[in-house]
Amino acid sequence: MNSFGRLFRVSLYGESHGSGVGVVVDGCPAGLPLREEDFEADLARRRSGAKGTTTRREADAPRIVSGVFEGRTTGAPLCLHFENGDVRSGDYEALRHTPRPGHADLVARQKFAGFNDPRGGGHFSGRLTVALTAAGVVAKKLMPNITIHAELKRDEDFDTRLEAAIREGDSLGGLVECWVTGLPTGLGEPFFDSVESVLSHLIFAIPAVKGVEFGAGFAVAQMRGSQCNDAILDAQGTTRTQHAGGLHGGLSDGNPLTLRVAVKPTSSIARPQDTVDLRTGQPARLELKGRHDACIALRIPPVLEGAVALGLVDLLAQNGGLGQIWGQAAP
C-alpha cells in the first residue's frame, strides 16, 4: 500500500508524467515551524545536475497544501504537493509495447491489466522519491537531537568507472552508507517491529535498492562470536565495537546506528537491450533515448535519510517520545 507508519503516517500519490506527485503526512505534532524553504537543502541534494544524473529539470518546489497555519504545523495532516513540470511524454510513447529490462514496465502492466500509467514508469517512477524525501524533511525536523546522514561510498576508482559508463551509454550501481547518532535507547517494538524491520521495510520501497545490512552486515556470516559480539563498556550500554550497528534484540542500544544499502545501476541505458514486443511476442531490440541518470545511487542519499527518518520518527512516536523530543525545536 501507499501509506506507512503507525502514528506518523505518510501516504504517497502521483505519477512521473501526470500532474504531480505528493504526500499526506499524518500524525505530525502541532507547533513545528515549517516553511517551503525548509525542503530546499534535501531536495537540492536529490535533484539532478551532478555528473551522472539526468538533465531533466524537475519542479521540486513543494507546495504546502494543508496542515500549516501562520508558519507552524497545526496537528492536522500536511499535504505536500509537487507539480510536474519538465515532462516530455513523447519520449516514452514508443516504449509502450517494448518493456524496458530492469524496469517495472511489464510487471506493472500485468498487475494492473494494462490500465497502469506507462509514461515514465508512472507511479513506479523514481520521481515518487521527491515526496518521500520531503516527508523525511519533516521527520528530521521533529528530531533535532538526532543526526541522520547518508552518503555514497566512493571507492578510489568510482569516478573513473562512472565516466567510462557514461561514455559507453551505460550506468553504474553504488553503495550508500547511513549513520544515525543521538538515538535514545530502546527504540523498536518486538517481535515484528525491530528497528531493522521497520527501516528495511521503508528502504526497500526505494526503487533500485537490492540489499540492506546493519552494522557489520554480511560480514557477520564469516565471523566468530568472540569477534562479532560488541563488548559492553558501561551501564549505559556503550560498546567497544559496533558490529551490531547499534541494534541489539531489534532495539536501539544507544550506540550509533549504521546501515548500508546496495543500489542497482540505473535500468534505463542507451546501449541496446533485449526485450520482447508485446504485440507479437517476438524478441525486440530496445534503444532508449530520453534523459536518464547514469548512476541513480548519486541521488539516493537524501532519499535514504528520509526513509530512515520516517521509520525512526514513527518508532519515537510509539514510545511517547515525539512530543518531548520535537519540543526542543520549538522557540
Added chain:
Amino acid sequence: MNSFGRLFRVSLYGESHGSGVGVVVDGCPAGLPLREEDFEADLARRRSGAKGTTTRREADAPRIVSGVFEGRTTGAPLCLHFENGDVRSGDYEALRHTPRPGHADLVARQKFAGFNDPRGGGHFSGRLTVALTAAGVVAKKLMPNITIHAELKRDEDFDTRLEAAIREGDSLGGLVECWVTGLPTGLGEPFFDSVESVLSHLIFAIPAVKGVEFGAGFAVAQMRGSQCNDAILDAQGTTRTQHAGGLHGGLSDGNPLTLRVAVKPTSSIARPQDTVDLRTGQPARLELKGRHDACIALRIPPVLEGAVALGLVDLLAQNGGLGQIWGQAAP
C-alpha cells in the same frame, strides 16, 4: 509490535523460560486440513540436535488450541501453543546483573525499566521462532503450488571452521539462501509494500539476522546496467538472468524469487567476554555456562522459510488469490 500481516495476521507471545510460547494466526481461510503432525517436519529441521546446535531439548509439539474443527480450519483464529519443557532457569540467574554482549539483555532492561523477564532472554529469545515456524507451516500449506526452500550455504571449509569454533568455546555466523518458485506475477503493493519490504520486515524480526539481499544483492553496487538488467525473453516476463531476484518495481515478475540472509554467530559463547556489572557500573568478566548453539544459522532455514511464507501469503490474500490458491489443496 508482536503482530504482523494485513489479512493473514500472526500474533506471537511467550518467553524462553515461561510456561510456553505460541502464536495466534488470524485470517486463515476455512477448510484447510490441519493436524498437529503437519508441523513436525519443519519443527524437526529447526530443532536442536545436529552438531553445532544446543543440547537443550525443547518440547516442540504444538497444541492446536483453537480454530480447527473435525480436522480442518474453521475460519476462526488458530492458536498454536508450545509448552516449555526442559528449562533450567538457574543457569541464567547469575547473569541478571552482567548483561551478555551481543544479546538484548541490557537494552531490554533499559526499555522495560527492569521489568522484563530476563530468564534466557525472555521474550527476546530465539525460542519465539518456534511459533514463527509453526505459523509459516500453515502459510505454506495455503500455497501448495508455491515452493519455498531455504538452506545454509556451506562453503568448503564450513565444517572445519565449525568444529574449530566448538572446540574453542566459540561460535560461527552463516549465510542462508532462500528461493521461491511458483509465485504468480504481480504480488507486492506499491509504494511501501514491495515484496522486498514485506519480506525484509519479517526476516529482520528473526533474531541474529543482520543483512538481507535479493537477487544479485550487494553485488549490484559494482555492476553496470548492461550487465545487471535482466533481458526479457517473452511476453510472460521470463528473463535471461535473475539479478533482480524475480522482483521488479517491488513486484514478483514470475521468475524465481531469490534472497540471502546474513546470520551472526550465536552471541552466547563459553569464552570469557567483557561486560559491565550493573550493580557497580564496573567492568566485569563473563563466562557463560548454559547450553548454546555454536552456529544458530544451522537452525535458521525453516524459520526463514516461515517468515517468507507469512509475507507471501499475506500479499496473496491482498490480491484475492488466497482462496483460489489454497483451494487446490482441498480434497
Added chain:
Amino acid sequence: MNSFGRLFRVSLYGESHGSGVGVVVDGCPAGLPLREEDFEADLARRRSGAKGTTTRREADAPRIVSGVFEGRTTGAPLCLHFENGDVRSGDYEALRHTPRPGHADLVARQKFAGFNDPRGGGHFSGRLTVALTAAGVVAKKLMPNITIHAELKRDEDFDTRLEAAIREGDSLGGLVECWVTGLPTGLGEPFFDSVESVLSHLIFAIPAVKGVEFGAGFAVAQMRGSQCNDAILDAQGTTRTQHAGGLHGGLSDGNPLTLRVAVKPTSSIARPQDTVDLRTGQPARLELKGRHDACIALRIPPVLEGAVALGLVDLLAQNGGLGQIWGQAAP
C-alpha cells in the same frame, strides 16, 4: 488518524479556510472509468442551497490529481482535490478567543496547544465531508450491484419546525436513514470488524452524528426474543422480518441492511450563547454572524452514503470480492 481502510484506504487532508481539502484513495482497482463529472450528483446533493442550508457557495468541483490515465483508474492512488473558494475568514477572527458552544473550537485548541487552524473550525469543519463524499462516489462505482441510499426522515411537521428555527436564528437536528440492498452474504470479519463496527466507525467520524442504530436499533431493548428474532424462510437466509438490520453475528445475512443516524442541530446559531473569554477566563456572550446551515442533517445523506460505501467496499475487498464485483461495471 486521518486514514481508514485495510485494503481500500482513504486519507483525508485540508481545512475549511485553507487552500483546499482532499482525499487520497488507495487500493482502488485499475480499470474503473472515472471522470470529474462522476462526482457531480452526490456533491450537488451535499451542496448548500436548499432552505435550511448555508448560503456559502463552495467550489465543489474535484480535480483528479493522480491515479487516472486515459479516463480509467490505474491502480495507483487517486488524489481528489477541492480548492476552497468562497472563504471569508474575517467572519471568524473575532471568535478566536470565545469558543463556540457545540463546536470543537476549545478542545482542538487544547489538544493542539493553540496551534490548530481556528478559521471556520479548520480541520474539524464539516467541509471535510466533501472529500469523504467524493471517496464514497468511487466506492459506489466499484459496487454497481449494490444500492446504497440515505435520506432525511421528515416527519409531518419537519418543515414547520425548520422554518420556525430559521426564523428564530436557531437550528434543528434530524434523523437520517440508510438502506443497502444487493449485498452479498458473509461480509464482515469477526470478532472486531463486524459490519456494524466498521460502518459505525466511519459514520461517527461524520461531524454532528451522536447515535447509530441498525435494524430495529434501540427498540430491541424493549423487545422479547420471540418478537425480535427474524424467522428464517429459506436456505439462502431470507428472513420474515429484518429487526437485525440484515446483520447476524456481525455479518451481512443477504437481507437489506438498514441503519439510522441521529444528527445534532447545527452548532452555529445566530441566537446569543454562553461561552468563556479565553483571555480573561470570564463568562462571555457569543453572537455568531457568518453563514450557517440551520439543519446540517439536510446535507448528511450523501455523506452518510459515502461513509457506508467506504466501509462496505473495504469489507468486500477483504473478501476478495472487489475485482469480481467492479468488473461488471467495466465495458
Added chain:
Amino acid sequence: MNSFGRLFRVSLYGESHGSGVGVVVDGCPAGLPLREEDFEADLARRRSGAKGTTTRREADAPRIVSGVFEGRTTGAPLCLHFENGDVRSGDYEALRHTPRPGHADLVARQKFAGFNDPRGGGHFSGRLTVALTAAGVVAKKLMPNITIHAELKRDEDFDTRLEAAIREGDSLGGLVECWVTGLPTGLGEPFFDSVESVLSHLIFAIPAVKGVEFGAGFAVAQMRGSQCNDAILDAQGTTRTQHAGGLHGGLSDGNPLTLRVAVKPTSSIARPQDTVDLRTGQPARLELKGRHDACIALRIPPVLEGAVALGLVDLLAQNGGLGQIWGQAAP
C-alpha cells in the same frame, strides 16, 4: 479481524465448545502489578448466576500464560487463557441443520463454506466476551484515575417483564448505560478515530448490540441548537449540560463521557420458532433446549466497560499518556 488497537492491541481466539478462549494483549507497559485474582470481580459480574442468566457454569479463572514475571507485566504480550469447562455439545448437535433465528448459525456456515465450528455458535459465541472482559481489566488497571462504569438501566417494570419472559420461555432486551469520568481533554484522533468511532467499533463487536448513542444520543434529532449546545462555563471547558456526552469534534472535552447501548433479547429461546431445514430447504420448527440467558443485557455491563476501556487505553497510548498515567498505579 480478531485483533484491535494501534498501540494497545488485543487479539482474541477460541470457541464456545472448543478447548478454551483467550486473548493476547500487546502493548501493555511493563511494571503493572497483575495477578489472576485481579480479574475476579469483573468476571464475576459477567458470570451467569443471577435470575435471567444461564445455568451453565463457566470456568472463568484466567491463566496468565505469558507476559508477567514476578507479579508484574514485562512489556511482552500477555496471553490470558480460559479453559472451557462445563460443555455439553450434544445439546447443539440437532441444530446443525436447523439454524437458530437471531443467531449467526446460517451466515457463519455460508461465510466459511460449512467449515465453521457450529457447537454453541463456535467463535461467534458470547463466550468470547470473557476474554474481552479480561483484556478490559488490564486496560482499566492502566488508567487508575479514570473511572468507567456501566449498568443495566432498569425501568420500573423490568423485573416484572423479565419474570414473565422467563415463565413463557422467552427472553428480554435491555438498555445499558456507561459513563466515564477522569478522562483527560483531547483524546481522539481526527478525522476517523473520533472517540465515538473507536468506542462504537469495539462496542458493536459485542454480540447482541444493535445501537450506540453518546450524550443525548437520538434525542438530538428532535432538538434545536439553542437547546442542544452545551454552554461553556470556564477555560477548562466545563459545560453546563453534557448533551454531547463529553465529546466535541470527536475529542474528549474534559466533561464526563456518557453512552448508551441497546442490547437485543437473547436469541435462544425455548418457544418454538420458524426456521429452515438446510438438508431439504423446507420450513422447520425449532424448539431449543440447552441452557440460555433470558436477558443477555444483564451480563453486558462488565463487557461494555471492557470494550470502552480498550478503546480509551489505546487512545491514551497514542497521546503518549499511557506511561504517565499508569505510572501512578505503580508502587
